[in-house]
Amino acid sequence: MRNNxxxxxxxxxxxxxxxxxxxxxxxxxxxxxxxxxxxxxxxxDVYKRLLEIIDKNKMLDIDTANTIAHAMKxxxxxxxxxxxxxxxxxxxxxxxxxxxxFIEPSGNGEVIERFSGKQLVQGEPxxxxxxxGGVRATFEARGYTAWDMSSPAFLRKNxxxxxxxxxxxxxxxxxxxxxxxxxxxxxxxxxxxxALRILRLLGNKKSKKVISNLGPEQEYFLIDKDxxxxxxxxxLTGRTLIGAxxxxxxxxxxxxxxxxxxxxxxxxxxxxxxxxxxxIPAKTRHNEVAPSQFExxxxxxxxxxxVDHNQLVMDILHRVAKHHNLACLLHEKPFARINGxxxxxxxxxxxxxxxxxxxxxxxxxxxMQFLVFLxxxxxxxxxxxxxxxxxxxxxxxxxxxxxxxxxxxxxxVFLGDQLTKILDDIEKGNVSKVSNDAxxxxxxxxxxxxxxxxxxxxxxxPFAFTGNKFEFRAVGSSQSISFPATVLNTIAAxxxxxxxxxxxxxxxxxxxxxxxxxxxxxxxxxKIVLFMGDNYSEEWHKExxxxxxxxxxxxxxxxxxxxxxxxxxxxxxxGVLSNVELKSRYHIRLEKYAKDIDIEAKALFDxxxxxxxxxxxxxxxxxxxxxxxxxxxxxxxxxxSVQKDFLMNITMLISSIKSELIKLKVSCEKGGSIKGEQxxxxxxxxxxxxxxxxxxxxxxxxxxxxxDDLWPIPKFWEMLFIS
Ligand code: ADP
Ligand code: MG
Numbered sequence: 001m002r003n004n005x006x007x008x009x010x011x012x013x014x015x016x017x018x019x020x021x022x023x024x025x026x027x028x029x030x031x032x033x034x035x036x037x038x039x040x041x042x043x044x045d046v047y048k049r050l051l052e053i054i055d056k057n058k059m060l061d062i063d064t065a066n067t068i069a070h071a072m073k074x075x076x077x078x079x080x081x082x083x084x085x086x087x088x089x090x091x092x093x094x095x096x097x098x099x100x101x102f103i104e105p106s107g108n109g110e111v112i113e114r115f116s117g118k119q120l121v122q123g124e125p126x127x128x129x130x131x132x133g134g135v136r137a138t139f140e141a142r143g144y145t146a147w148d149m150s151s152p153a154f155l156r157k158n159x160x161x162x163x164x165x166x167x168x169x170x171x172x173x174x175x176x177x178x179x180x181x182x183x184x185x186x187x188x189x190x191x192x193x194x195a196l197r198i199l200r201l202l203g204n205k206k207s208k209k210v211i212s213n214l215g216p217e218q219e220y221f222l223i224d225k226d227x228x229x230x231x232x233x234x235x236l237t238g239r240t241l242i243g244a245x246x247x248x249x250x251x252x253x254x255x256x257x258x259x260x261x262x263x264x265x266x267x268x269x270x271x272x273x274x275x276x277x278x279x280i281p282a283k284t285r286h287n288e289v290a291p292s293q294f295e296x297x298x299x300x301x302x303x304x305x306x307v308d309h310n311q312l313v314m315d316i317l318h319r320v321a322k323h324h325n326l327a328c329l330l331h332e333k334p335f336a337r338i339n340g341x342x343x344x345x346x347x348x349x350x351x352x353x354x355x356x357x358x359x360x361x362x363x364x365x366x367x368m369q370f371l372v373f374l375x376x377x378x379x380x381x382x383x384x385x386x387x388x389x390x391x392x393x394x395x396x397x398x399x400x401x402x403x404x405x406x407x408x409x410x411x412x413v414f415l416g417d418q419l420t421k422i423l424d425d426i427e428k429g430n431v432s433k434v435s436n437d438a439x440x441x442x443x444x445x446x447x448x449x450x451x452x453x454x455x456x457x458x459x460x461x462p463f464a465f466t467g468n469k470f471e472f473r474a475v476g477s478s479q480s481i482s483f484p485a486t487v488l489n490t491i492a493a494x495x496x497x498x499x500x501x502x503x504x505x506x507x508x509x510x511x512x513x514x515x516x517x518x519x520x521x522x523x524x525x526x527k528i529v530l531f532m533g534d535n536y537s538e539e540w541h542k543e544x545x546x547x548x549x550x551x552x553x554x555x556x557x558x559x560x561x562x563x564x565x566x567x568x569x570x571x572x573x574x575g576v577l578s579n580v581e582l583k584s585r586y587h588i589r590l591e592k593y594a595k596d597i598d599i600e601a602k603a604l605f606d607x608x609x610x611x612x613x614x615x616x617x618x619x620x621x622x623x624x625x626x627x628x629x630x631x632x633x634x635x636x637x638x639x640x641s642v643q644k645d646f647l648m649n650i651t652m653l654i655s656s657i658k659s660e661l662i663k664l665k666v667s668c669e670k671g672g673s674i675k676g677e678q679x680x681x682x683x684x685x686x687x688x689x690x691x692x693x694x695x696x697x698x699x700x701x702x703x704x705x706x707x708d709d710l711w712p713i714p715k716f717w718e719m720l721f722i723s
Contacts, residue, residue: 224722326723
């Protein structure tokens, strides 16, 4: 596409020099109404009450709410805010907000700014246009947003104004969760309860609350915005539906951790400054494996905050990219045959004093605790691998899982040699009597033994222990981390609870011995989920099948796990999702899957019909004319068979594409008429996708033959290497 080179944006920040030069600490969190501001701006007793309400999950009374709302409004207005918005996370996967001005009429045609406690605490957006998966009928469209006091309100500013955003949960009139935050908050409570139960059994009296922590490593692509807008597929579906591979891909391995290009670095600085203002602790940045692919990771935070923050990170990546004439692609597979993007989700449990449950301790007592939590995590994955797999299932993530760049769809656990050996010894009964000495024998006496280096080498595992946390690597780059985290917390709660039951049934045995006995029994069963080898290898796939581990390759297959008795039972038991709530999630996600593919198919149909075929035919005409001209000029004795073959080749490709387009259209029409979400998404997976693949194959061949001047769509090499 020669005539369409992008205009590279000026390499400078959209921020002023004065802003750029400030140290991070001087403005970190300045756009949030954080604990420090609350303490400074609220009367002492109100602040104390608020802390207590948050800590003990109490009801917020209206007087306290009014006082907080007033302080919040004053602060927001000082910072230029005119509006407030309840910010929530419906089941669409993106965030939603409805803005209201602070103004109220005060008579005589004038207004005053007001923000009441009620407005802070509760909103009532019309919920009828959000997916509910049958939770509530449209005629009963009321939904409520409720302030999540544990996540700070923040200001969203742009060049011309500011809005006070209040993180909220979104629930139906009858109290069902219509969002991703509510179940997450419930799962945080559930794992706290189960973890405390086991800690007490182990004799730990000091931990008051156990929280789950998340550190999401966000991968993304950046391409020039001009190219982005020239591709209907990118604009409408987030990925390229056609495109021949570039001559250079990632084979030189010169991109990973390479020096970051100037333009990109300036973009990253701007992103980070925006994040710091929102109190988001962005920590690492680097080039990723594929050309034009990058990663940003924050310091881990409490799960609820980390989820909100990751949503904001994705939002800010998009917004800031625009200032730099770039487009940020968060899709899991924007470019076929080039590495896709994931979001490694680091997860751990700690108490509020910062003691990490997955950190081997310095004393035998701490190590016993570590062992129990470690085994609980393995047990959770063993028992609920299918639900964990379902938590990351989406049409976009299907392109990535199992593509030898991301873990396979088989969920196994990696521990590293040292821990494997220790668990092996326990399971085999190499230590049968337990004393402090025995624990030391097991190599569990001191922390440095399980160093990150010995555990972090296997990058192919979907669920890897990395020193003091687990890294769930199957999460997709565009996904909210909320549901995967909800599942992790819930299955951990279930496993911990089960271990607690078993320990309690051995009340007469010394606790250390009881722990070893219970763990040994568990390991016999759950060890089949452990795998230290290469998860990409063919042998593993065979071995996993032999072990009976699920390998759910596509979203429609994977989502079925959410519609099984086992899922209803666990989500119900731990109060995370009721049957109706779970069923609605299952439906919504299936529906989304079919819709995603339908949109892709239609975008592909349109691009190929209106761009690819016309340019192919123009070239066909040019070739035909040139051959006729040559034959005329040179006489029939000249051999033009090579040119004719070439023309024939192009002609046949065009015909083939044309007939495949018709097949695609027919199968989309059929797919659209299928009743029942499971059947429909199965059909899209099996029928529509294969037709799209067939078209792509031919189109990509055509791309490499047609005159570049006639090809109207930006090519991979242009998008990936020009910036
Ligand atoms: P790597 O690429 O080696 O996995 P990164 O530094 O890119 O490491 O990302 C690791 C992520 O894990 C960061 O977000 C980090 O804050 C987070 N993390 C570290 N310790 C914990 C923990 N105990 N619980 C949850 N997340 C953690
Ligand atoms: Mg990592």
